[in-house]
Each structure stands twice: as C-alpha cells, then as structure tokens.
Amino acid sequence: MNTLWSPVKVGKLSLNHRLAMAPMTRSRAKPDGTPGDSAPEYYAQRASLGLLIAEGTQPSEDGQGYTTTPGIYTDAHVKGWKKVTEAVHKAGGHLYIQVMHAGRISHPDNTPHHRQPVAPSAISADQPMFTPTGMQKTPEPRALTTAEVKQTVKDFAYAARRAIEAGADGVEIHGANGYLIQQFLAPNANTRSDEYGGSIENRARFALEVAAAVAVEIGADRTGIRLSPLGNSGGLDEGQEAPQLYRYLVAELNKLNLAYLHILHTGNEDLLRDLRAAWKHPLLVNRPGAPREALARDVKEGLAELVPVGKLALANPDLVIRLKNGAPLNEPNPASFFGGTEAGYTDYPVLAA
Structure with missing residues (x-):
C-alpha cells in the first residue's frame, strides 16, 4: 500500500514522498511582474515539500x-524566476x-496597460476586487x-518556454478557480x-x-x-452538463500523456472517482482545509x-519534518497572505535543529 x-x-x-506545495497567490512581485526579492528565500524554505507549484x-x-x-x-521575468529556481534546486526541491x-x-487599474479585461464573452463576473485605489467591481x-483566442493559446506556450528558460522543472496550466480557461467551460461566462x-x-x-x-x-x-470541477469561483456556474463536460475534458487530456492532473476538489466524490478512473497518469488532489x-x-x-x-x-516551511514527527503546526496569519513584507512570508518559525 502506498503511504x-x-x-x-x-x-x-x-519524488521522495507524496506531499506537494499547492499554488498560492502572495502578491509580492515587483510592479513590472518580476518576482520579489524575497521570493527565492520563500520558495527555498519549503523545498522539502518536493514539488513546489508556484503562484499564478x-x-x-x-x-x-x-x-x-x-x-x-x-x-x-525570466531573470527573476531564475533566482527562484536556482534557490529551490540548491535546497533540494x-x-x-x-x-x-x-x-x-x-481590473484595468491592476494591469500594466490599463485596458479592459478580456474573456470568452462580454459578461462581467461582478466580483469585488482589490485595486491600488481600493475595492472595485x-x-x-x-x-x-477567434483569432485572439488562438493567440492566447500561443501566449501560454510561449510563457511555458520562458519558464523552462528560467530553470523551472515544468509548468502547471491554471484551468481552475474561475479564471480564463474555466470561463470558457462555463455557459454563464461563455456564450460564443x-x-x-x-x-x-x-x-x-x-x-x-x-494543454496540447x-x-x-x-x-x-x-x-x-489544474482543474476545479463544479467550482463556482469568480461567479461561474458550469451548469447541469458540468459532470459530463469534465468527464469528456479529462478523458481527452489523458490522451496527451501530461505529467499530472491537479484537481482542486469541490465536494463531488462520485465525479472525483470518475475522473480518477479516466486519468491514467499521476493525479494530485487538493482538499482545501x-x-x-x-x-x-x-x-x-489510490x-x-x-x-x-x-x-x-x-505557515510551516518545515511541514514534512513536523508531520513526520507529530510536531505542533504554526497557524497561518490571513492578514499577511497578500502583499506586504517578509512578515507572514519568510518569517514563519521552523523547529529547532
């Protein structure tokens, strides 16, 4: 039996064990999108988790x-990420x-060009969002x-190539959490x-x-x-056909022989087991909380x-050691999840050697 x-x-x-670090937005990059100066330390501190999946x-x-x-x-960006990958590799991750x-x-206030956001269809998510001037819809x-959709496919591929140039071991395509790829899946966001x-x-x-x-x-x-089947983040409603859509999507993805499928589990155990059966390669299952x-x-x-x-x-850079030893865990501080300094980023304590 696997453990x-x-x-x-x-x-x-x-990999030496079955844990991995899930992707988490931390909003500490520089204004031009280069990873922040503390990012190499942040990721390297958590290298014992083996596979680290970086933030969106x-x-x-x-x-x-x-x-x-x-x-x-x-x-x-590549130069900044190279510092991160080198630190992680040096630490064994x-x-x-x-x-x-x-x-x-x-929101236009959050982007370098301040243009209107793009999406499958001209339908607002109607969600609150933090901007430099406060919360806005x-x-x-x-x-x-159609031509821009095809160009966006090329943009993903180009970004993947730059990630490898930066020393990354691979890339995870974000198809979950209400963002662009999942917007295409949801009929209330895609009326094309x-x-x-x-x-x-x-x-x-x-x-x-x-993916291809x-x-x-x-x-x-x-x-x-990464997929989040039946997830409703960002105002999405995937509709009654959603289980059928995900069974189709995963079966087709399976043919590509990807390194892994990462499921953000949203509660439907039967669908999760159906997707497990359809996916013949490594499966990552993230159950938040x-x-x-x-x-x-x-x-x-299995x-x-x-x-x-x-x-x-x-909250626990040394999580592997803590779990193996049954040691107490640090509690995460939500006030420092997004933005800020090293506080709540690289200063969580580790067990004494």
Whole structure:
C-alpha cells in the first residue's frame, strides 16, 4: 500500500514522498511582474515539500488580474524566476511555475496597460476586487475574437518556454478557480457562437488546445494542469452538463500523456472517482482545509498520487519534518497572505535543529 512517505515518479521528477506545495497567490512581485526579492528565500524554505507549484503567473499583459502578481513573458521575468529556481534546486526541491490568465477576473487599474479585461464573452463576473485605489467591481470584459483566442493559446506556450528558460522543472496550466480557461467551460461566462462556444466539445476546446500547445513546446512530461470541477469561483456556474463536460475534458487530456492532473476538489466524490478512473497518469488532489490526520487518505485509497497542501505549507516551511514527527503546526496569519513584507512570508518559525 502506498503511504504519504513512499516515493513516486511524476513526469520527469522522482519524488521522495507524496506531499506537494499547492499554488498560492502572495502578491509580492515587483510592479513590472518580476518576482520579489524575497521570493527565492520563500520558495527555498519549503523545498522539502518536493514539488513546489508556484503562484499564478501571467503569460501576457492581458493575463494579469491582480496587483503585484508575477509574470513569465519578459527577459526581466525570466531573470527573476531564475533566482527562484536556482534557490529551490540548491535546497533540494523542484519548481513548477503555474501559468495563469485571469480573464475577466481583472481590473484595468491592476494591469500594466490599463485596458479592459478580456474573456470568452462580454459578461462581467461582478466580483469585488482589490485595486491600488481600493475595492472595485470587476468591469465588463471585452470578448476575445477567434483569432485572439488562438493567440492566447500561443501566449501560454510561449510563457511555458520562458519558464523552462528560467530553470523551472515544468509548468502547471491554471484551468481552475474561475479564471480564463474555466470561463470558457462555463455557459454563464461563455456564450460564443464560434468553435469555442456552445457544445461541451467546443467549450472544452480552449483548455485542450492550451494543454496540447504547452506539451508540444516543453514536453508533456513537464506539463501539468489544474482543474476545479463544479467550482463556482469568480461567479461561474458550469451548469447541469458540468459532470459530463469534465468527464469528456479529462478523458481527452489523458490522451496527451501530461505529467499530472491537479484537481482542486469541490465536494463531488462520485465525479472525483470518475475522473480518477479516466486519468491514467499521476493525479494530485487538493482538499482545501484538510486536517493533518486526513492528508494520507487519498494516497492510501489510490485516489491520488500526490497531496498538494496550501496554508499548511505557507505557515510551516518545515511541514514534512513536523508531520513526520507529530510536531505542533504554526497557524497561518490571513492578514499577511497578500502583499506586504517578509512578515507572514519568510518569517514563519521552523523547529529547532
């Protein structure tokens, strides 16, 4: 029987255990999207988690949603991320950069060009969003033309190539949490009449094209994708066909032989098991808020190969040692999750040697 502490191979990586660090936005990048000066230390501190999945990182100017999030499409971004990957590798870990296009979950005040957000259709998410001048509602986005959708696929592939140039071990495509790829999946955000809208196959097309393009660009064995089936983040409603859509999408993704599929579990156990059956490669299952005593369950039951953890990893750089030894855990401080200084970022205490 597999346990949390048994080795596993994921894509090109040979990992010593079944934990991983989930992607978490920290909003501490520089104004131009270069990772902040403390990012190498932050990630290296958590290298014992093995596979670290970095925070959502925009593939283009249009892809940015929030303030001070990193990018991976300029030479400066690559140089900044290289400092991170080198620090993580020196500490014995591996880093996948998560490529995230926010789509309509954006505001002109948060982007370098201050343009209207783009999305599958001109339908506002109507969500509150932090901006430099305070909380504002997300505006109505501009619908991408068919040609622009195809260019956005290329943007993901280009960002993936730059991530590898920066020394990343791979990339995770962000297809979850209400951002652009999931917006294409949801009929209340996608009312297109071209080949990217309407039927299940059409609404899944963008996700599949992005995954295929990234796999061609950097290798399928360095490409992962994250999905949040039936999730309603960002005002999405995936509708009654959603279980059928995800069964189709995962079966088609399976054919690409990607390094992994990362499921942000939203509560439907039957669908999760259906997707496990359809996916023949390493599966990561992230159950937000799972207590420490439940972390090994999905691995023991054969439901997942890896268990990504978020807040536990944020607050406990030495989480692996703490779990192995049954040591107490630091509590995360929500006030320092987004933005700020080293406080709540690189200053969480570790156990004495």
